[in-house]
Amino acid sequence: MLKKIALSCLALTMCSTLAAGEQSQMRKKVAIITNFSETDAAAHSLVKNFTDTLEMSTPRNIAFQHDYYWAGGNIDAAKSHAKRIVSSQPDAIFAATTPVVRALLQETKTIPIVFATVADPVGSGFVENLAAPGKNVSGFINSEGSIAGKWVQYLKELVPGMSCVSMMYNPNTAPYYKYYVSPFEETARSMNMISALSPVADEKAIETAIGALSSKKCGLVLMNDSFNFIHRRTISSVSERNGVPVAAYNKATTQDEALVAYGPEEADAYKKAAGYVRKILDGAQVGKLPVQLNTHFYLSVNMQKAKKLGIQIPDSFLSRVDEEVE
Structure with missing residues (x-):
């Protein structure tokens, strides 16, 4: 009888422990x-x-x-x-x-x-x-907004003959765009380049904007904008077809559309x-x-994109690159 009581008590204790464990989850x-x-x-x-x-x-x-x-x-x-x-x-x-x-x-x-x-x-x-x-x-x-100046500098370093540059963004997804505009324009001016803005809202606008840059032999800077990230493959194919070099802001963009990227x-x-x-x-x-x-x-460069655009990446630039995307 005592043995049965002990087993019952043990069973009750185990059940209580399990219940407590479930409650503590x-x-x-x-x-x-x-x-x-x-x-x-x-x-x-x-x-x-x-x-x-x-x-x-x-x-x-x-x-x-x-x-x-x-x-x-x-x-x-x-x-x-x-x-x-x-x-x-x-x-x-x-x-x-x-x-x-x-x-x-x-x-x-x-x-x-x-x-x-x-x-x-x-x-x-x-x-x-x-x-x-x-x-x-x-x-x-x-x-920070000052990074836009870095995008311009790196693009100009790789394409020394470039005389104009534009920055692409969607005002709806990048309502903060003015945060980047002043550093972008000031850097372009300091490097004797004409700067312009390319606000876009859809893929047709992307094609139109990049086509206009091609006729002027301009470069393109991509603002840190989720629209540009989502449409990066479209930007890649259109910019490559039009011979427009692109500077952007993260590794994913270098793997797709950008010649060079600098960002967090x-x-x-x-x-x-x-x-x-x-x-x-x-x-x-x-x-x-x-x-x-x-x-x-980090700084990354797309070697395959450079080859397609006929751009020779100098050794002095490669020595500073964190990643070469092939």
Whole structure:
């Protein structure tokens, strides 16, 4: 009889322990939204840096539900996704690119938002200042406006005879475009080049803009804009067909349309953003987490593109390159 009672007590203890374990398993919902295309492998790779880092930094008693939203460069889709996300009341939101952050902030002033691939959060009205954002949002800036001057310098170095240069962007997806314009124009002027702006909104406009540059023998600079990222393969084929050399802002663009690219290692920002989300889930106030600038920048050149354009890359340039894309 005593043996049966002991076994019963043991069984009850085990059941109680299991029940407690189940109760201690906390579930957290993190919504992930970008203005990139769902079919874009490069975009998925960036987002995976965020999710993998978040999972690895989390204790075993916490399980995540990740909800993914891809706006695909469509502002209306971004707004629709933002409404759906806020109505689902996630514990935190990770937002990549300016358009989706803007859409989210129109829907919530309380749910914590951590961003990456955003250019000018102060000028865009997202945060009060970088050191103390003060609202429900913080994150990582991909580059400062001065980087536009670097794009012009590198393109001119590779194409010394170039006498004019234009910068392409979509005003709808890059409402911060003025952030880059002054450094772009000032650098072009200092190098005795005529500068122009090429605002575009669709692929037909891309073809028209690049065709006009070809007749003037101009170069093209791509602003850090999700529209340019989404349409990078179209830009690649059209610019190559028209013999227009392109300077851009990240590794993915060098692998597609750009002759040369200089910009941040965006994967770093996505990993660091996961760290911010982890802190928020632990109780940190997002408005007290400083906005940070990417610190790891790289220079890459597309050797195959150079060959197709008949451009000889000098050894002095190659000695400074972080990556040669073949």
